[in-house]
Amino acid sequence: MARNDRMSGNEAVAYAMKQINPDVMGAFPITPSTEIPQYFSTYVANGEVDTEFVAVESEHSAMSTCMAAQAAGGRAITATSSAGMALMWEMLYVTASARLPVTMALVNRALTGPININNDHSDSMGARDSGWIQLYAETNQEAYDNFVQAMPIGENKEVRLPVMVCQDGFITSHAVENIELLDDEIVKNFVGEYEPEHYLLKKENPLAVGPYDISNYYMEHKKQQAEAMKNAKPVILEVARRFAEISGRSYGFFEAFEMEDAEVALVLIGSSAGTAKETVKQLRKEGKKVGLVKIRVFRPFPMEELAETLNGVKAVAVMDKAESFSACGGPLFAEVRSALYDLENRPKTINYVYGLGGRDICVEDFAMIYDQLFEIGRTGDAGEVYRHIGQREQEV
Amino acid sequence: MAYSLKQQVSKPERFAGGHRLCAGCGAGLAVRGVLRALKPEDKAVITNATSCLEVSSYLYPYTAWQDSYIHSAFENAGATAGGAEAAYRVLKKKGKIDETFKFIAFGGDGGTYDIGLQSLSGAMERGHDMVYVCYDNEAYMNTGIQRSSSTPRFTDATTTPVGKVIPGKPQNKKDLTAILAAHNIPYVAQTTFLGNFKDFHEKAEKALYTEGPAFLNVMSPCPRGWRYEPEDLAEICKLAVDTCVWPLFEVEYGVWKLNYEPKKKLPVEDYLKKQGRFRHMFKAGNEWMIEEAQQFIDEKWESLLARCK
Numbered sequence: 001m002a003r004n005d006r007m008s009g010n011e012a013v014a015y016a017m018k019q020i021n022p023d024v025m026g027a028f029p030i031t032p033s034t035e036i037p038q039y040f041s042t043y044v045a046n047g048e049v050d051t052e053f054v055a056v057e058s059e060h061s062a063m064s065t066c067m068a069a070q071a072a073g074g075r076a077i078t079a080t081s082s083a084g085m086a087l088m089w090e091m092l093y094v095t096a097s098a099r100l101p102v103t104m105a106l107v108n109r110a111l112t113g114p115i116n117i118n119n120d121h122s123d124s125m126g127a128r129d130s131g132w133i134q135l136y137a138e139t140n141q142e143a144y145d146n147f148v149q150a151m152p153i154g155e156n157k158e159v160r161l162p163v164m165v166c167q168d169g170f171i172t173s174h175a176v177e178n179i180e181l182l183d184d185e186i187v188k189n190f191v192g193e194y195e196p197e198h199y200l201l202k203k204e205n206p207l208a209v210g211p212y213d214i215s216n217y218y219m220e221h222k223k224q225q226a227e228a229m230k231n232a233k234p235v236i237l238e239v240a241r242r243f244a245e246i247s248g249r250s251y252g253f254f255e256a257f258e259m260e261d262a263e264v265a266l267v268l269i270g271s272s273a274g275t276a277k278e279t280v281k282q283l284r285k286e287g288k289k290v291g292l293v294k295i296r297v298f299r300p301f302p303m304e305e306l307a308e309t310l311n312g313v314k315a316v317a318v319m320d321k322a323e324s325f326s327a328c329g330g331p332l333f334a335e336v337r338s339a340l341y342d343l344e345n346r347p348k349t350i351n352y353v354y355g356l357g358g359r360d361i362c363v364e365d366f367a368m369i370y371d372q373l374f375e376i377g378r379t380g381d382a383g384e385v386y387r388h389i390g391q392r393e394q395e396v
Numbered sequence: 397m398a399y400s401l402k403q404q405v406s407k408p409e410r411f412a413g414g415h416r417l418c419a420g421c422g423a424g425l426a427v428r429g430v431l432r433a434l435k436p437e438d439k440a441v442i443t444n445a446t447s448c449l450e451v452s453s454y455l456y457p458y459t460a461w462q463d464s465y466i467h468s469a470f471e472n473a474g475a476t477a478g479g480a481e482a483a484y485r486v487l488k489k490k491g492k493i494d495e496t497f498k499f500i501a502f503g504g505d506g507g508t509y510d511i512g513l514q515s516l517s518g519a520m521e522r523g524h525d526m527v528y529v530c531y532d533n534e535a536y537m538n539t540g541i542q543r544s545s546s547t548p549r550f551t552d553a554t555t556t557p558v559g560k561v562i563p564g565k566p567q568n569k570k571d572l573t574a575i576l577a578a579h580n581i582p583y584v585a586q587t588t589f590l591g592n593f594k595d596f597h598e599k600a601e602k603a604l605y606t607e608g609p610a611f612l613n614v615m616s617p618c619p620r621g622w623r624y625e626p627e628d629l630a631e632i633c634k635l636a637v638d639t640c641v642w643p644l645f646e647v648e649y650g651v652w653k654l655n656y657e658p659k660k661k662l663p664v665e666d667y668l669k670k671q672g673r674f675r676h677m678f679k680a681g682n683e684w685m686i687e688e689a690q691q692f693i694d695e696k697w698e699s700l701l702a703r704c705k
Binding site: 070116200203207255 | 443453454457459463464465472478480485487516519666
């Protein structure tokens with residue numbers, strides 16, 4: 001029997017971790033993800049899990065611990081944010097290239113420079129090429145559900161890649177919402193045992209991990225890694241299908257909200273979808289055909305599926321909660337616009353960078369953007385495509 | 397049973413020949429010496445910091461290691477070994493593993509004294525049941541003999557070259573063994589390759605079979621960086637010990653014990669003159685360098701004797 005409760009996003013993810021009962025957690029506190037290892041170490045202290053909690057001295061050591069624990073044959077998890085993930089950077093690549101399905105709860109927070117503890121997606125967007133699968137959540141419920149699905153995706157033999165389960169710092173990590181929790185047994189059965197074919201502690205057959213890989217072999221290994229990320233696409237959908245059976249909640253690569261007849265659309269990631277959906281509802285009442293695409297899976301990127309959904313739309317605004325300093329738009333924009341390129345009648349696209357370092361975005365902002373999209377649809381002129389919203393223009 | 401080198405070397409090798417370490421390199425000796433101290437029935441997971449040892453012993457698709465082996469990065473051998481050991485504890489508790497595994501990390505002085513010091517300190521403090529072995533060759537040899545915090549003063553290294561105004565490395569060597577001893581872990585020892593390897597073997601055995609974290613610092617000369625003939629390795633190690641440049645001692649649960657006191661403490665120049673990296677110290681006008689090197693060695697030795705009383 002599923003159980004209704006009220007939880008913050010951090011507690012919800014920690015609760016999923018407890019239900020999974022992994023072998024090793026290596027973690028170091030950083031706002032706003034700190035509560036996750038705190039909750040989890042309480043489960044450890046009370047004997048509610050079998051996990052070895054390794055309270056490391058840095059995030060670099062956290063990911064090193066997880067990578068080695070997973071290589072040894074255990075299931076390893078961590079939680080982090082922002083600069084903490086930046087300190088793991090080297091090990092993100094090492095873990096993915098060793099094809100070790102470590103699971104990370106990432107509570108998205110702005111990268112330092114200057115220091116800021118609030119939400120944006122600069123941490124995970126910067127790591128988009130590290131070889132990790134990335135799942136994003138709008139709500140606490142989605143953060144919980146994504147975490148439960150992470151291991152069956154990452155550990156699949158055709159995939160064997162680490163998974164980052166992202167949620168928005170403070171917005172969902174600290175806000176307490178109603179949530180439906182699955183039964184422990186149902187989660188345990190759904191996630192199953194971790195049964196790697198090769199691992200360091202296998203008695204019959206020692207394993208060597210992390211070779212010096214000369215140019216004769218490196219390219220082949222990278223190609224295999226790229227194939228694994230492609231393989232993740234059908235696996236993500238299959239795991240979502242199985243998850244719907246136990247939960248009644250459906251997931252795909254993205255959520256298409258009021259897209260069937262939409263003339264203009266927004267594409268975004270994460271908790272801002274709540275505000276955007278409210279805007280869509282209001283504008284729909286006025287008879288305006290607006291829609292929203294909320295990306296759940298950013299790596300692997302659902303390029304064909306997204307193009308299909310946005311086909312026929314006149315104008316699209318892609319919302320980036322991260323700067324990439326490319327001088328031509330954010331990371332989501334680059335991917336979405338590329339996805340649309342092969343369409344016969346591709347929509348006009350603009351990019352908005354928004355919400356950096358916790359800057360709010362409101363219904364009025366989204367309504368204004370939809371108005372602009374209708375105007376672009378009418379005139380066929382996108383104007384300046386690379387835009388920012390929500391900032392003061394005078395010096396502060 | 398009394399120690400016998402002959403008996404020890406008749407055990408099956410756990411580090412195969414055919415690796416690409418140089419002739420006369422100490423790293424391979426350190427590895428073979430430590431692995432010989434494992435009970436043949438015990439299994440091991442070896443962690444290796446990025447180093448000469450790593451790139452010479454596990455080039456895809458070949459490995460010289462008979463035991464399970466993991467290399468992940470340069471600065472994290474401590475945390476990597478700790479992670480594998482943590483998984484072992486859980487899997488053993490869950491009944492998924494019944495064998496005994498030992499966890500051994502190897503790092504050079506670059507990966508240990510410098511970039512990996514934090515990770516090492518953390519792993520030791522957390523109490524993982526593991527042995528960290530530093531094969532100390534006193535510079536970053538893998539990238540081409542750059543100075544480290546282990547490099548002795550006056551060494552001619554590629555980032556502390558002997559120039560017209562700077563005579564080699566300006567700073568003295570860091571005392572890493574004492575830093576590890578200050579972690580109050582069960583076992584810390586300093587050794588090198590001497591005679592029948594008795595000192596080395598006994599320390600490796602103690603480190604492996606004392607529960608909890610242990611640290612071994614092994615002076616491991618490098619023929620390229622130190623500029624000696626490969627066949628002189630043993631002599632250089634002997635001179636390091638007899639000049640008190642590299643004293644043999646161990647610290648068990650905070651109790652310091654000197655393992656060897658030379659009958660006649662030799663002057664430091666006996667050690668220095670065998671190595672090209674110190675050649676400039678013997679030029680006319682540079683006598684002060686040898687004097688100051690001697691003074692540093694004497695002070696360190698006296699303070700070690702005081703600690704071991």
